[in-house]
Structures are given as C-alpha cells and as structure tokens.
Amino acid sequence: MKIVHTIKDLQAGLSALRAQGKKVGLVPTMGALHAGHASLVKRCVAENGAAVVSVFVNPTQFNDKNDLEKYPRTLEADCALLEACGAAFVFAPSVAEMYPEPDTRQFSYAPLDTVMEGAFRPGHFNGVCQIVSKLFDAVKPDRAYFGEKDFQQLAIIREMVRQMNYPLEIVGCPIVREEDGLALSSRNARLSAGERKNALKISQTLFESRTFAASHTVAETQKFVEDAIAAAPGLRLEYFELVDGNTLQRIANWEETAYAVGCITVFCGEVRLIDNVKYKE
Ligand SMILES: Nc1ncnc2c1ncn2[C@@H]1O[C@H](COP(=O)(O)OP(=O)(O)OP(=O)(O)O)[C@@H](O)[C@H]1O
Ligand SMILES: CC(C)(CO)[C@@H](O)C(=O)[O-]
Numbered sequence: 603m604k605i606v607h608t609i610k611d612l613q614a615g616l617s618a619l620r621a622q623g624k625k626v627g628l629v630p631t632m633g634a635l636h637a638g639h640a641s642l643v644k645r646c647v648a649e650n651g652a653a654v655v656s657v658f659v660n661p662t663q664f665n666d667k668n669d670l671e672k673y674p675r676t677l678e679a680d681c682a683l684l685e686a687c688g689a690a691f692v693f694a695p696s697v698a699e700m701y702p703e704p705d706t707r708q709f710s711y712a713p714l715d716t717v718m719e720g721a722f723r724p725g726h727f728n729g730v731c732q733i734v735s736k737l738f739d740a741v742k743p744d745r746a747y748f749g750e751k752d753f754q755q756l757a758i759i760r761e762m763v764r765q766m767n768y769p770l771e772i773v774g775c776p777i778v779r780e781e782d783g784l785a786l787s788s789r790n791a792r793l794s795a796g797e798r799k800n801a802l803k804i805s806q807t808l809f810e811s812r813t814f815a816a817s818h819t820v821a822e823t824q825k826f827v828e829d830a831i832a833a834a835p836g837l838r839l840e841y842f843e844l845v846d847g848n849t850l851q852r853i854a855n856w857e858e859t860a861y862a863v864g865c866i867t868v869f870c871g872e873v874r875l876i877d878n879v880k881y882k883e
C-alpha cells in the first residue's frame with residue numbers, strides 16, 4: 603500500500619496500475635476510520651483491481667467551525683486499517699493541495715439538496731460536491747463507493763454523476779452497525795460513556811418504528827419517533843422525515859411510494875448523529 607499526498611504522485615501510481623489493465627475503485631472518506639468504512643473498502647478491493655481511499659477532512663462542507671475543529675484525525679491508525687483491508691493507495695492531501703485557490707463552483711441539485719441535511723447544514727452539499735468532483739477528476743475511478751448511512755449524500759452524488767456524465771458507477775453500501783444497533787460513525791468517538799448509552803435510543807426507536815409502521819399511518823409513525831426521542835434522556839431531535847427514497851420528498855401515506863425511508867438527525871450532547879431505516883423497498 604502506498605500513501606501519497608499529492609494528485610501528481612497519485613496519478614503516477616494509478617497510471618502504472620492501469621497499464622496492467624486494472625480497474626480502479628475509489629472510497630472517499632474523512633478518516634477516523636471504523637468498520638463501516640472497512641466494509642466499503644473491502645467491497646471496493648473485491649470489485650476492482652485496485653482501491654484508492656482518500657482521507658481528507660474537507661473544510662468546505664463544514665458549516666460549523668467547532669465541528670470541523672473537533673473532527674477526529676487519526677491518519678496512522680487509518681493507514682493500518684486500510685493496509686489490512688487491501689487498499690492500494692491512501693490519498694491524504696493537504697487543504698492547499700485540494701484547494702490551491704478558493705473553489706467558487708456552485709452545485710445545486712434542488713430539491714434533493716434543499717431538504718433535511720441541506721436545510722440544517724447550509725452549503726454542506728455544495729462542499730461535498732466540490733470535493734467529490736475534485737476526487738473524481740483526480741482519480742478517474744471506474745467505481746466509487748458511498749455508505750447508505752449518509753443517505754441524502756448518496757442520492758445527491760448519484761444526481762451529480764448523472765448530470766455531469768461522469769463515466770463511473772456509484773455503489774451504495776448498507777449501514778454497518780454496532781452489535782447493539784448504533785450506526786458506526788466517526789463522530790461516535792466524541793461520545794462520553796453516558797452519551798453512548800443515550801445514543802442507542804436512536805437506532806432502537808427507528809427499528810421499533812418499523813414494526814409500528816406496519817399497522818399505522820405515516821403521520822402516526824412520525825409522531826411515534828418524535829415522542830420517543832423527546833422522552834429519551836440526553837437526546838435532542840433535529841429532524842425526522844419520512845421520505846421517498848428516490849426524490850427525498852416527504853410522503854403523506856405509505857401507498858404513494860414503493861421506497862420509503864426515515865431519515866433522522868439527533869444531537870446527543872454536542873455530537874450530531876445521523877441514521878436512517880427503510881420502511882419499504
Ligand atoms: N456505519 C456506516 N456504514 C456504512 N457506511 C458508512 C458508515 N459510516 C460511514 N460510512 C460511509 O463512509 C464514507 C465516509 O464517511 P465519513 O468519513 O464521513 O465517516 P462517518 O463515520 O460518516 O463520519 P461522520 O458521520 O461522523 O462524519 C461515507 O460514504 C459514509 O456514508
Ligand atoms: C464523501 C465525503 C468523504 C466528502 O468529503 C464525506 O462527505 C463523507 O465522508 O461522507
């Protein structure tokens with residue numbers, strides 16, 4: 603496995619691989635890697651001749667300075683995990699390497715990017731599209747891997763690829779959870795032991811709401827989740843939305859879609875956690 607910090611070094615290494623006829627897969631990450639990332643990387647290694655994993659805490663997608671500053675950075679441990687997963691390249695650029703000048707490009711995929719995370723983190727998806735498009739341009743991957751934990755991000759990246767005609771396949775990967783159900787997230791590292799216990803109520807509520815939904819309306823299911831999180835110690839609901847999994851627009855009843863997803867964002871202390879479940883697929 604090679605660790606490279608510049609686009610030039612990365613492209614030199616990739617040319618050598620492509621000369622051997624290998625396909626290249628890309629897994630974009632912000633580091634502080636866990637088993638969720640490992641599942642994406644292992645799949646990428648298995649489905650392509652070589653896997654590039656980018657590790658870059660992208661400043662343009664953070665609307666909250668405190669969140670950016672506190673974001674965990676663990677490159678050495680990340681490289682050990684990536685080596686064990688069989689990655690060919692770790693691409694860990696500096697901010698100056700990715701943004702030699704301010705990126706003034708505007709990406710807008712309304713209405714996909716104006717709801718949920720887009721509404722609560724203004725500019726977030728513009729920043730995500732800026733960095734992901736730069737990574738696609740630098741790596742020119744055959745396939746790129748994204749987790750369904752960031753459900754809205756996956757939908758927006760699929761739309762960006764469609765509109766910009768990137769010649770690559772986007773592969774969405776299922777959410778990896780702790781044994782007790784909590785969705786793995788780099789931000790979990792910031793939870794105290796007490797907060798970690800409180801956070802469990804998020805996935806528990808989502809799973810219970812799936813059973814509840816089988817015999818209740820969309821509005822009742824919405825209320826079920828809102829009430830459960832409101833009653834849970836140490837949690838503050840930012841939003842819970844029951845949406846069509848393709849359009850990300852709210853649904854009013856179960857019959858109107860064959861693909862219903864519930865997306866949630868909850869503050870557990872200061873830490874903002876996201877999760878989602880599918881009700882119909
Ligand atoms: N539990 C998980 N299961 C599957 N994929 C995941 C999981 N957690 C993160 N990913 C995916 O890994 C990629 C990189 O995510 P990222 O580096 O932001 O990690 P993260 O754990 O989502 O961190 P955080 O949400 O705290 O920023 C994204 O495509 C994301 O969806
Ligand atoms: C896709 C991504 C690596 C872009 O910085 C980030 O948004 C993430 O980790 O999900």
Ligand code: BAL
Nearest residue numbers: 632663664726752755
């Ligand atoms: N996992 C999405 C990256 C972010 O929260 O900024």
